[in-house]
Amino acid sequence: MKIVPIFVQQNKREGLFSIHLDNEQEDEVTKCIEQWLLNSEYLNDFFTLHQDDLNSGYYEKVISISEAINYTRIEAEYLFTKLERLAISGTNRGNDNLSTAFMPLRDLDYIQKPLQQVKSKTKIQKRWLRIYAIKIGPNTFIVTGGAIKLVGTMNERPHLLKEKQKLDDIKYYLKEEGILDQDNFEVYEI
Template sequence: MEISGIFTIQKSTLFSVAYDGEVMEFKRLFDQWISDIAYLEAFFEENKADLNSKFYSSISIEEAIQRTRKQAVLFRNNFLQLIQNPNSEKLQFIFRPLNNSEYKLKSLSKEKSQADWLRIYAVRISENTYVISGGAIKLTQTMNERPHLQAELQKLEMTKRFLIENGLTDESDFGFVEFDY
């Protein structure tokens, strides 16, 4: 596992995990959600029953693809604007504890950021330092209902363990890494 900086502007720092020589998760997710139509078609075909649930009012695969691509662009732009504007709100305001019943912010907590059914999962280091472990399209109420969401829970736990084992538990442990997305 490797951790790379995505953005380091002023006091806001967003990092992303890259698994076994792969591209950073942040980049991989947005590339998939915005540009990889074949991936989206296969995903929604595999999860067609979730799209046909009363919650989503039986939207078509084509509508789901369009909705995902549009939301992904807005979601990515939200991250970019937040990081690039030093006077904007803190990253902690776009991330929430993974468990909806948790309200206390703490270091090394598992968190999520969401836009529609898109999720970015991260480990919180401090109010403005997060390490992204992955993300997913979440069409069900809980993460335990689908294998791809269970895999994201495992990636979150693996990332948290990696951070602890490597002494990366405070924002000062990361230094100032600059990386252009």
């Protein structure tokens, strides 16, 4: 397992980082970009497999697979542009940083904790994309994965449970590596 810089300023240990799991070809952010923005076949297969969820009414109306693919691409482009802008500007100014893009994983969990599990989503279109991460500091997040969430909770589908498990596994890994906060992360060798 490696930690890979994604949207960071040169010579800074702040910004958006991603986990690259040993058995994967790409880090988690790159995988999400590939699946959500560049791979129509992946999206078509996903929405075909989850068509019942897509049309369950959770997002209010019946949506065709082609509409879902279009919504996903628009949302993904917005999400990654926003994360990049906040990661870079947050290392310069300190005001508008990644903390504004991430919220606690559990909606009622607002107490700050070390290595807090968080999610990012947009306020546009259908809002079904999720980026899952571990918060290291106010402008330092390590992405553990991402998912298209068409149901109410992560416990309802295997692909969401997999993301939840990755969050737990990577939080454990960071603790084992002695990364508990920004100071520890500053000296960790990437």
